[in-house]
Amino acid sequence: MKRRAVLALGLLGIPLRGLAQANVHVSTTDPLVYALTKGKVVNAGRVKLELPQIADTGYSVPMTVRVESPMTPASYVRRIHLIAEKNPMRDMASFQLGPHSARAEVGSNIRLNGSQRVVAIAELSDGSFWSDAVQIEVREAACTEDG
Amino acid sequence: MALSRIQVPPEARRGEAVEVRILIQHPMETGFRRNLEGKRVARNVLHSLACRYNGVEVFRATLSSGIAANPALRFFVRAEKSGELEFWWLDDDEVEGSARARLTVL
Numbered sequence: 001m002k003r004r005a006v007l008a009l010g011l012l013g014i015p016l017r018g019l020a021q022a023n024v025h026v027s028t029t030d031p032l033v034y035a036l037t038k039g040k041v042v043n044a045g046r047v048k049l050e051l052p053q054i055a056d057t058g059y060s061v062p063m064t065v066r067v068e069s070p071m072t073p074a075s076y077v078r079r080i081h082l083i084a085e086k087n088p089m090r091d092m093a094s095f096q097l098g099p100h101s102a103r104a105e106v107g108s109n110i111r112l113n114g115s116q117r118v119v120a121i122a123e124l125s126d127g128s129f130w131s132d133a134v135q136i137e138v139r140e141a142a143c144t145e146d147g
Numbered sequence: 148m149a150l151s152r153i154q155v156p157p158e159a160r161r162g163e164a165v166e167v168r169i170l171i172q173h174p175m176e177t178g179f180r181r182n183l184e185g186k187r188v189a190r191n192v193l194h195s196l197a198c199r200y201n202g203v204e205v206f207r208a209t210l211s212s213g214i215a216a217n218p219a220l221r222f223f224v225r226a227e228k229s230g231e232l233e234f235w236w237l238d239d240d241e242v243e244g245s246a247r248a249r250l251t252v253l
Contacts, residue, residue: 060215071225084213088179092213100205100225102164107221111177111213142215 026119026131032090033121036081037129042121047080047132049120058112058142067104067122067130071097077104079123086116114141153234153248159226161252167198167206169234170219171244177212193218193238200250201230226252 026033026042033042050064067077076099082092095106104122112118115137122130150172159165171193178190190212198206206222224232229252236244 064221082213087213088177089211089213091211093211094209095222096207097222098205100200100203100227101223102225103223105221105223106208107219109215109219111175111215 026121026133032083036079036121036123040127040129042129042131044131046130047120047122049118049132049134051118051134051136054137055112055139057140058114058138060109061112061136061138062107063110063118064105064107065120065122065132067124069104069124071099071102071104073099074125076101076125077122078125080104080106081121081123082110083119083121084110084112084116085119087111087113092118111142112136112138114138151234151244151246153232153246155232155248155250158251158253161226163226164223165226165250166221167224167232167248168219168221169196169198169246170217171196171236171246172217173238175210175212175214175216175218179212189239191239193236196220196234196236198222198224199233199235200224201228224250226250228252 028037028039028042046068048066055061065080069075069077077097080095083090084092092110097104117133117135119131119133152170154168156165173193176188176191180188182188192212194210196208197204205224208220210218230250232248232250234246
């Protein structure tokens with residue numbers, strides 16, 4: 001019985017993972033992304049952006065971004081960029097790290113103008129770019145663009 | 148100068164990844180809000196922050212209005228030598244702030 005339950009979970013998991021992969025896509029021709037990457041390929045993976053699934057208000061939403069990296073002088077994370085796709089200022093924040101950071105992890109509280117996708121792009125010391133995207137539902141938006 | 152609070156563990160072992168937290172009192176005014184008279188409240192965002200550990204820059208953040216009021220940041224630093232973590236920041240009103248904390252490495 002237990003084995004069957006595990007199998008069923010696995011079967012469910014496959015389509016879910018497929019969706020998550022499609023979600024990760026970042027447009028490299030987007031002017032904001034282009035300004036960061038200079039048109040280089042942004043790979044999916046290595047970055048983990050953590051946000052709650054649902055936020056009651058967008059005024060302050062806890063965010064953690066983590067990148068898989070040994071953080072040694074030979075291989076480290078240079079920068080992490082955060083983009084909120086539906087905020088009036090899409091360019092949320094950039095963090096500069098280095099081998100002395102020991103761990104490629106940054107946390108903060110962000111503001112979100114409604115339900116949207118938040119993207120984290122990491123620039124590694126070898127010049128490659130990696131990303132993660134998270135869809136978040138915000139019940140009450142933090143800001144409203146002037147109407 | 149804005150009020151701030153830095154949190155670091157009281158002591159760390161050499162080579163250990165130390166979690167550093169800073170909280171700064173700041174409105175992070177977006178520039179999209181209007182006051183009761185309908186006038187726009189000017190944008191005032193704490194846009195730059197840097198942290199130096201024993202004189203070497205170990206962390207820098209560029210922030211926008213997408214960061215919540217009273218910005219809180221959490222990051223890691225490799226403990227090397229006992230010394231000071233010095234923070235510096237700047238907002239749109241050209242108001243600078245700074246704070247420091249002592250990190251003891253065993």
